Amino acid sequence: MDETLTPVHVLVRSPDLSLPSRALTLAPDFTLRRLKLSLLLPQTLALDSLYFSLNGKPLPDSSTLASAAGGGGGGVLDLTLRLRLRGGGGDGGATGAESRDCYLNMYATKKPDKVDPNETRLSKWTTCALSGEPLAHPAVVDRLGNLFNKEALIEALLHKKLPKEFKHIRGLKDLIPIHLDSIPGATTDAETKFQCPITGLEFNGKYSFFAVRGCGHVLSAKALKEVKSTSCLVCHKEFSDSDKIVINGSAEEVKLLRAMMEEERGRVKERKEKKAGACLSGTKHAADEKGDVLDNGKKDSNGKRFRALDIAPANATKEVYASIFTSSKKSDFKETFSCRSLPLGRN
Known part of the structure; x- marks a missing residue:
């Protein structure tokens, strides 16, 4: 000191x-x-x-x-x-100014559990997008690349219980039956049970896969890239790029598939409208005074309409020949939607 x-x-x-x-x-x-x-x-x-x-x-x-x-x-x-008394203030504890309810609410509010992205990815590729059950044969894929168990999807279609996100599925024509290649020896509790039949890559979401519309075979993007061919690598059936449906694609890929689907539906609707318009504006068979019907209103180069009788063979009975092309001649026969009846005395 x-x-x-x-x-x-x-x-x-x-x-x-x-x-x-x-x-x-x-x-x-x-x-x-x-x-x-x-x-x-x-x-x-x-x-x-x-x-x-x-x-x-x-x-x-x-x-x-x-x-x-x-x-x-x-x-x-x-x-x-x-x-020293803990929690008396100045040591990081309560100051007495806070309400007790504040702390109760803070600890009573349960924070949502963090979702494992790997589990989400695997579930999307190994389960039905509708029922959540494990993906199994027979399986189908829709026009946007979603995977379904066929039985669960058909049942939902019949009972009209499809969720809003699957309203683009109107019927069986919007579904593509697919063939999933099983992994030999895969157990029921395995992470995934399917693979690419060409490269052997597992069907678990880590790799891109395509479904071919024509035959339904499911192939990895790697197989289609390494073996450049216009035919299926499994059954050798020809297909085009528009026939490849990417499975569980990204937002941009789904947007492109939706545009292709709407474009194809527009073409089908246009063809149906043209066909219906042609039927409504068609010319009725014209007949002459004797009841002979002209041949579908066709004309020659001079604009003259043909009649079936005009092209009858020389030795043919004209009435019989004309009856081959028309049924407009009155007879005693009566027909219904399901059967043909004969005159009294002939049945």
Whole structure:
């Protein structure tokens, strides 16, 4: 201890710990933390759980006896060792200003569990997009590349219970039966049970796969890229690029498939409208005074209409020959939607 420094007389009380008071004479540069260490406190007490106070004012552990004595205390520094109460404020606990409901609501609100992206990917490739059941034969894929168990999808179509995201499926024509190549020896609890029949890549979403519309075989993108061919690599049936349906494609790929589907539906609708228009505007068979019908209103190069009788062979009976091309001649026969009846006496 430096002789130029005047020692400080310290009286330590500890009413919270039921310990006897102690009188010490220490150097003025002695810190309160060193003072706590010198008191030989019970090992069950942590130093941070205790603090010194002077005249009711708490003192930091880094304070020296000289600085503490400057705050009052006379010739003897009367210090009180107190037990720190957690949560009283200033130590990161509650300040008393918060509502108890705030904490209850904070812990009562259950945060949503994080979804494993690998599990989501695998589920999309190994289960039916409609029923969630494991993908199994017979399986189908729609025009946008979604995978289904055929039985579950047909049942939903019959009962008109398709979810909104599958409303583009109007009937069986929008479904493509597919052939999934099974992995030999795959168990029921295996991660995936199908593979590419050419490359052997697993059908689990890690690789791109296509379904060929014409034959329904499912091939990996790697197989189609390495073996460039316009025919199926399994059954050798010809197909075009528009016949390749990407399975579980990205948003851009699904958008392209949807555009192709709408374009094809537009062409089919246009053909039906043209066919219906031609039927409505068609010319009825014209007949002459004797009931002979002209041959579908066809004309020759001079614009004259042909009649069936005009092309009858020389030795043919004209009435019989004309009856081959028309049924407009009245007869005693009566027909219904399901049968032909004969005149009385002939049946």
